Amino acid sequence: MPRSIPRSVSRGVVALLLSCALLLTTAACNGDDDAGASGGATPTASSSFEQQKLAKTRFVANAGLAAGAAYQWIVKPYREGKFKKGADGRTFALVKAGLAGAFTYNRLKAAVNNAKGDPLLSKAVAPLTAGIESLKELGTKLRKGEVGDADVGAFESVINSVKDAGKSAGAEVVEKVPSASQLSGG
Numbered sequence: 001m002p003r004s005i006p007r008s009v010s011r012g013v014v015a016l017l018l019s020c021a022l023l024l025t026t027a028a029c030n031g032d033d034d035a036g037a038s039g040g041a042t043p044t045a046s047s048s049f050e051q052q053k054l055a056k057t058r059f060v061a062n063a064g065l066a067a068g069a070a071y072q073w074i075v076k077p078y079r080e081g082k083f084k085k086g087a088d089g090r091t092f093a094l095v096k097a098g099l100a101g102a103f104t105y106n107r108l109k110a111a112v113n114n115a116k117g118d119p120l121l122s123k124a125v126a127p128l129t130a131g132i133e134s135l136k137e138l139g140t141k142l143r144k145g146e147v148g149d150a151d152v153g154a155f156e157s158v159i160n161s162v163k164d165a166g167k168s169a170g171a172e173v174v175e176k177v178p179s180a181s182q183l184s185g186g
Contacts, residue, residue: 055117056171059125062114063162066107068177070155073100074142078152083145090145098143099183104155105139108132108162115169124165131158 082093115125
């Protein structure tokens, strides 16, 4: 005859599982993929399959935010002529583009870091690290209004390459426009 688990122990286990789920969700949405480097304990998945699934999920989230920010605040305004001298709202568009450039770079670096948790995704993304590094200073260039076709093309090219790499590894990236607070780092 099977023994039943005391109700207090059962509730404790449920509370523990819910707490772990909340910690994993908070860590995935935090935007700081180096949270474990601060010395705090980081929840880990219990199996290799779960770790790979989590890596792909985080990769998709970060790459999607990067793609959404680049398109919404860099590519689209550039094509609409909002960065040209004398354009209505140029200064505001350039400031947002600068923030979006820094945000995009940050999220792409996080996505590459996430990809390390999945062997197939890691191999697909590895050749893109140099292209992502080339975007590092474009945020400042955008803010100063020193952007041209080649700069905007570089953003598009890197984003498309990351999306293609994700798709080839079974982690399809969908553009997601970040909120203003996410963009400004809040």
